[in-house]
Amino acid sequence: MDEADARDGGAQRAFAVAAFALAGLAFSLTPVAERLDALVLDSEWSVLRKVAPRPAPDDIVIVGIDEATIRAVPQPIGVWNEPLGEVLVRIASAKPRAMALDVALPDRSFDTLHPGLDRALLVGLAAARDNGPFVASLSIDARTRSARPVYPPYLAVLADEHLGIDLLARDVDGVTRRFSLLIPTEDGGFPTLAGRLCRALSKDCDDGLIDFALGPAFRSVPFERILHTRDTRWLEEQFRGRIVMIGETGRYADRISIPVNLAGWEAEQGTSPGIVVHAQSLRTALTGTAARTASRPAVMVLVAMAAMLAFRRNWRAGAALTAAGILALAGASLASLRGGMFLPISAACGTAALAWATSAALAWRSERARRKPTQLPSGGP
Numbered sequence: 001m002d003e004a005d006a007r008d009g010g011a012q013r014a015f016a017v018a019a020f021a022l023a024g025l026a027f028s029l030t031p032v033a034e035r036l037d038a039l040v041l042d043s044e045w046s047v048l049r050k051v052a053p054r055p056a057p058d059d060i061v062i063v064g065i066d067e068a069t070i071r072a073v074p075q076p077i078g079v080w081n082e083p084l085g086e087v088l089v090r091i092a093s094a095k096p097r098a099m100a101l102d103v104a105l106p107d108r109s110f111d112t113l114h115p116g117l118d119r120a121l122l123v124g125l126a127a128a129r130d131n132g133p134f135v136a137s138l139s140i141d142a143r144t145r146s147a148r149p150v151y152p153p154y155l156a157v158l159a160d161e162h163l164g165i166d167l168l169a170r171d172v173d174g175v176t177r178r179f180s181l182l183i184p185t186e187d188g189g190f191p192t193l194a195g196r197l198c199r200a201l202s203k204d205c206d207d208g209l210i211d212f213a214l215g216p217a218f219r220s221v222p223f224e225r226i227l228h229t230r231d232t233r234w235l236e237e238q239f240r241g242r243i244v245m246i247g248e249t250g251r252y253a254d255r256i257s258i259p260v261n262l263a264g265w266e267a268e269q270g271t272s273p274g275i276v277v278h279a280q281s282l283r284t285a286l287t288g289t290a291a292r293t294a295s296r297p298a299v300m301v302l303v304a305m306a307a308m309l310a311f312r313r314n315w316r317a318g319a320a321l322t323a324a325g326i327l328a329l330a331g332a333s334l335a336s337l338r339g340g341m342f343l344p345i346s347a348a349c350g351t352a353a354l355a356w357a358t359s360a361a362l363a364w365r366s367e368r369a370r371r372k373p374t375q376l377p378s379g380g381p
Contacts, residue, residue, distance in 0.1 A: 016355075021303050024348065024351030027351070028344065035172060044334050045213055046260060049260055054215070058215065060279050060283060061244050062246075062273075063221050063222075065223045065248045068224060069227075072228075083223075083227050085123050085125070090235055096241065098133035099128045104137070104139055106151050118153065122153060135197045136158055137164060138165050138190075140165060162196075164194070165193065166274070177209060177210060177258075179207055181206075209342060211283075216264070217264030218263060220264070245282075247278070257270065257271050302347070305348070306329075326352060330345065332345075
């Protein structure tokens with residue numbers, strides 16, 4: 001009888017563990033689990049940046065179009081042909097390693113407003129192109145899902161090999177945590193801004209998760225200072241041999257939600273200028289070792305192990321094992337991310353907690369039934 005009870009108990013436990021594992025796997029496919037794993041990933045990047053940052057060359061410089069620049073330039077930003085062309089020429093003259101322009105190019109001629117505006121920008125684009133690797137951003141119209149038009153003479157100067165799509169991936173909660181080198185299109189694919197520039201600089205580019213623990217915070221050189229300086233030595237000190245990325249850095253323009261803000265001139269967290277996110281994507285891509293998210297089978301194994309660990313007859317022992325297991329999962333996920341692989345652990349942690357809570361509830365009910373006094377039948381002689 002005891003052997004039969006043991007076999008029945010073992011079968012019931014195996015069935016319960018399988019049920020919990022299936023429930024955990026189903027949970028891992030829900031948006032709730034995706035959001036929880038995203039929060040775990042954000043926390044891990046913050047921890048790694050504080051306690052185990054990865055070194056990287058401080059060779060990317062941001063040229064920022066901020067509020068002070070907009071006030072200093074008299075023309076509306078949409079017709080910055082002259083100032084933009086002049087800044088491109090001055091940066092190119094300092095011989096940077098590469099340049100990127102994350103500013104929308106005009107879709108028409110502005111010579112009707114003032115003769116020479118088109119030529120001013122054409123000269124700047126040509127100077128940047130002739131200096132070395134140079135990529136200008138290409139925006140996508142959300143309504144038509146096609147590239148926004150660019151004035152044909154500018155396209156003639158740049159051609160496809162100097163254009164990159166400026167799209168940034170966003171997760172279910174709207175936060176940018178990963179990047180791509182190539183955006184799928186009907187013709188196969190078109191490089192992103194970071195993808196195009198990385199391919200021009202290195203053969204070992206890789207996409208995946210943006211590494212927010214990699215390298216120092218970025219510094220910004222104000223656009224308007226470059227526009228008004230005549231100090232060629234200062235320009236060379238700032239830009240020679242570096243990767244220069246030009247874009248908006250204002251507090252209210254082109255902000256992207258991110259786990260860690262790497263704009264060294266800002267104290268606020270939560271959002272970052274888009275050009276900074278492109279810069280960190282490029283920095284990660286250039287390492288050739290961007291972190292990836294673990295595969296679904298790996299999540300299944302973690303969920304099954306959590307269910308087996310937590311579902312115990314002795315609920316007190318199960319509580320200790322569950323707490324230790326969750327801590328071990330958190331540590332393993334952090335170490336795995338440091339090594340280049342993110343382990344989503346929310347489903348495994350949830351499975352462990354559910355399995356332990358169920359075993360504790362069953363133990364409590366069994367104990368209550370055991371302590372309930374037995375009532376003798378009434379009547380008889």
